[in-house]
Amino acid sequence: MFEIDSGFKDKELSRALLRGIEKEFKSPVRFMEVCGTHTMSIFRYGIRGLLPEGLFLVSGPGCPVCVTSQGDIDLIIELSKEPEIIISTFGDLLRVPGSRGSLMDERARGSQVNVVYSPSESLEICKKTPEKEVVFIAIGFETTVPTVAATILEARAKGIKNFSILCLHKTMPEALRTLLEDEELGVNGLLAPGHVSAIIGARPYRMLSREFNMPIVIAGFEPADILQGILLLLRQLNDGRADVQNGYKRAVPEEGNLRALSLIKEVFEPCESTWRGLGKIEGSGLRLKEEYGEFDAMKRFGLSPNPSREPKACLCGEIIKAKATPLECPLFKRACTPLSPVGPCMVSSEGTCSAFYKYGLL
Amino acid sequence: MCLAIPMKVLEVKGEEGDFLNPPLAVVEASGLKKEVRLDIVDRFPSEGDFLIVHAGFAIHTLSEAEAKESLKALEEMAKGV
Amino acid sequence: MKDKTIHIDHGSGGLATKKLIEEVFLKRLSNKRLERLEDSAILDISSNQLAFTTDSFVVDPIFFTGGDIGSLSIHGTVNDLAMQGARPVALSLGLILEEGLLIDELERVAESIKDALLEAKVEVVTADTKVVQRGKADRIFINTSGVGIPYEPRLFLSSERVEEGDVIIVSGSIGDHGATILLERSGFKMDVSIGSDSCPLNGLVETVIKGVGEDFNKLKVFRDPTRGGLATVLNEIAQASNCNMILYEDDIPVKEEVRGVCEILGLDPLYLANEGKMVLICKESIKEKVLGLMKSHLYGRDSRIIGKVERNVKDESPIVTLKTTIGGERIVSILSGQPLPRIC
The missing domain is CATH 3.40.50.11740 (HypD, alpha/beta domain 2)
Structure with missing residues (x-):
């Protein structure tokens, strides 16, 4: 039987894409993976460590x-x-x-x-x-x-x-707009979420890409999908383009x-x-x-919205915006662990802190 | 959290647009079978198609040919680097 | 048995108790020592080293594909003895029954205890039954304790003996038990042919220890990765030995169906419980010999070398690293809490 998923997990395919990334990588860049499932997959397969030095992936606001x-x-x-x-x-x-x-x-x-x-x-x-x-x-x-x-x-x-x-x-699109409006974001490209895009299509990203001159690639969740996404982003940067590309056609129709x-x-x-x-x-x-x-x-039930009071010292809010990494949080691995979490990023299996805690950074 | 594996349609039960008895597909991947809802899928599938599934609902249908094509496109790209 | 369910009289210590014990347990588990029904059993043991262990079983559901709480309670204790290189000699069996448990079910459990004992070549020599009111327990809880004597008295198995260069072997596919239980408990409607791997490992251990002969001292550790799975056991060994470890994801056997269940529920097979698998760490020089011996045994057929022990880290805290299928590396940390199926 035709096994569709194993193809995208293939070692050789991933290696070839990694070689492509090495070749296209010219100077330090920061890409944001927007979706929490991307974050999980990146850590699960140890992708960060395979990328050239100076190519950074940061997690975005995609863990619900x-x-x-x-x-x-x-x-x-x-x-x-x-x-x-x-x-x-x-x-x-x-x-x-x-x-x-x-x-x-x-x-x-x-x-x-x-x-x-x-x-x-x-x-x-x-x-x-x-x-x-x-x-x-x-x-x-x-x-x-x-x-x-x-x-x-x-x-x-x-x-x-x-x-x-x-x-x-x-x-998602309005949150991405808010992120991109922040001049200190310092991100050179976005890996757009796979399954959100399966519903909303590629169009909502086109305006963002144009307006903020931001390369965007819609990517799936297997290692080869993510590596392909990174490669396409690098190529856009090298060509001086800022487009929306669909790297996940098997799930995402344009409309x-x-x-x-x-x-x-x-x-x-x-x-x-x-x-x-x-x-x-x-x-x-x-x-x-x-x-x-x-x-x-x-x-x-006659409920009214509660005011938001985020826990003191917890950096989840900054981490979601890629302004901080868990390693900069004073609570990380000390007061905040998966067993007694302070913020949600430590709890959710897709949370950045949880991924850092569980899979570490080598 | 999203499920990366497309699941193969073994059987389709029920009719499009029926909210009382929402249509279902029996799907299979990695040797396991389950039923998924078809209320929100973009194209109503038939046997042999693949489905992208989220929270018990199919969200996208692709034919085997499309699935193969997407893999081939990626392989081509990898070869080209 | 006439009565259909367990009721509080069965725990009274009187006639009803006697009848229950005779008709459900003695009928199946009888042996010279047990049938004396004395307050304790006298064991005739010449060895001056004894392995002694205890474990409690509260699994829900009590019947699952590939086993039930009865067989599990025997395998669990037999395996705990075996992991210290000991042949099980005698077991105790303590049962706490909830009022309302069907006697039919209890008989099924007793039957499977009997079969598990026969396979592990060990007897229950002392036993106890208590009944609690409905709601005070979950159908049936079992405690078993066991004593064993070493297959090789000169062999000292300990995580502290693990050192750089040693190899890590696992006796077969991981996660089968955990995936089965999670699936059956979750009510997640999925049709998949997986079952628990629950089985006795004393035969496998005996084969290895006897098979390596005078090289016995090159065997370092046997561990069964039950709760917390392979990841947790290896982290514990890493900490005890102060050595880093590296695992190769490609070499870790995981059944396709278990991988599928994990993918769908967002779980990691490295953290799922096993009830019929062991991790063995030995010197590199005997790895082929050990692997061959393990593969010759029914319960070690799919044994694989999955990694090796790296340098001693002295004052730092040791880490277990996994080389992923695509060549990346990640840390394998210890399990934090009950694995939770994810949003999907």
Whole structure:
């Protein structure tokens, strides 16, 4: 059988691409990998150490848990304390520390917290426990949003009454714009996220690339995909170009996924959102449209947004903006470890601090 | 977190646009099989296609030919350096 | 048995207890020492060195593909003895049963204990059963302890003996048990043919120790990478010996299905539990001999050399490094907490 994934993991292919990178590399550059899964893959395969000296990769704001504001994390944890509520969430959120404790701590104290792999599994919990309110913690970028939209449409079609979401979704292009507007960013090219791009397509990056004269390559997650992305960025720099190139054609059509985009539009509308590190960004969040208000946990339980107070001395906010590395954080490996994390970047498997801690830098 | 492996479609169940009984595909990769939802996929797949999957939902369909082509393009590029 | 479920009377110490013990356990596990039902068993042992170990088993689910809590409780303790180079001589078996457990299930567990004992060539010589009220335990908890005597009394196995140049061998594919349990516990709907690797390793250990003969002293460590997986065990050995280690990802055997489960759930096979695998570290000069011996045994067929011990780092803290499939390097750190499946 044709094994598609092993091809992109191939050693020879990666070696050839690395030779290409060596050849094209002329002077020190810094590229940002925007997506958390890129960060994971780069560390997992030891890619940083294989690159020529002076070619730096820095991680961007692409780990959904990491960019969620402290106020929102606290809101989630407060919500989990309500006895009639079952929290349904992706596993990464469990250990993220709020101002006082994490969801995992609350679960140990008796809160009902269910880990799901897909938002739609929340509806099965609704069916099994009709006397409870099930709240899905909707965190994630454009890739996750349509899966939540589909779940809401399914809940409506099935007349499920005890389901709602705590909508904390964020969208990528506006955050990238905020990052790029920062003149101190010092990044020479972006590896754009693979699966966010599968939904939004290549177009949203074109404006950014033009406006900020920034080379951008959409990349997949296998080692060869990432190396190819780096090679293409180097070539653009050497040619004095700043384009958007699609290095992940097997997942990303130019126009994106129109069906998913229309589902997002059907259920959600843009709003302001608060990002850890980046602060409030107009149009970078999504909220449920009026007609889907019944699924909004904020409305259903009369919640109001918490002010954001990020933990003292924690550099997560700076790390998300590539302004600092975990090694510069006074808490890293001392007060902050995966077992007792202070900031979310140490918790999420995609977080930069977690990757530094787990895989180290050689 | 994103899943890098495209999964091969073994079987398609249900109809496009049905929200009461959302359509599913049985997919396979690395010797494991699972069902994924097809509500948000860009092109409704048929048997033998590959799917890019996120959180239990297919988000993109590519044919085997497209999959091979993308690998070939990368190999060509690697050869050219 | 007439009664369908365990109830509190089964723990009373009276007739119901006696009946349960006879019909479920003695029937299957009987031997000269156990059937005396005295307060303790007398063991006739001439060796002046004894290995002694204990372990508790609380696995959920209690039945899983490739084994159950019964076989696991025997393999676990037999393997702990074997990892010290000891032949298991006698085991104890302590059970804590939750009211409401089906007697059928208990019989299945007892049956698998019986089979595991037969394969490991060891007997349970003393046992105990307690029953707790519903909700006070999770169906069945088992504790086993065991004593063993060394296959080679002159052999001193210890992580501290590990030194630069030694080779690291693993007895087969890693992560099978952990992946199976995670998958069955998670309720993640996935159809995949993997099962636990739970098995007794005393036979494999005996084959190696006897096979190397007078070279026995070149064997340094046997360890079974259970909780925390291969990564954690190697880090522990690195710390005890103060030596760095290097592993080669290409050489670490991982079944395709386990790799797939890991990829989908965002887990690393290096951190998944094994219940029928061992890591062996020995001098480079006997590596081919040891590898051959291991491969000759049913439970070591897929043995591979996966890495080597590097320099002693003295005052620094030692690290385990992995050479990745594409030639990169990364640190393999110790497991921090329960592996959590990721967002996907």
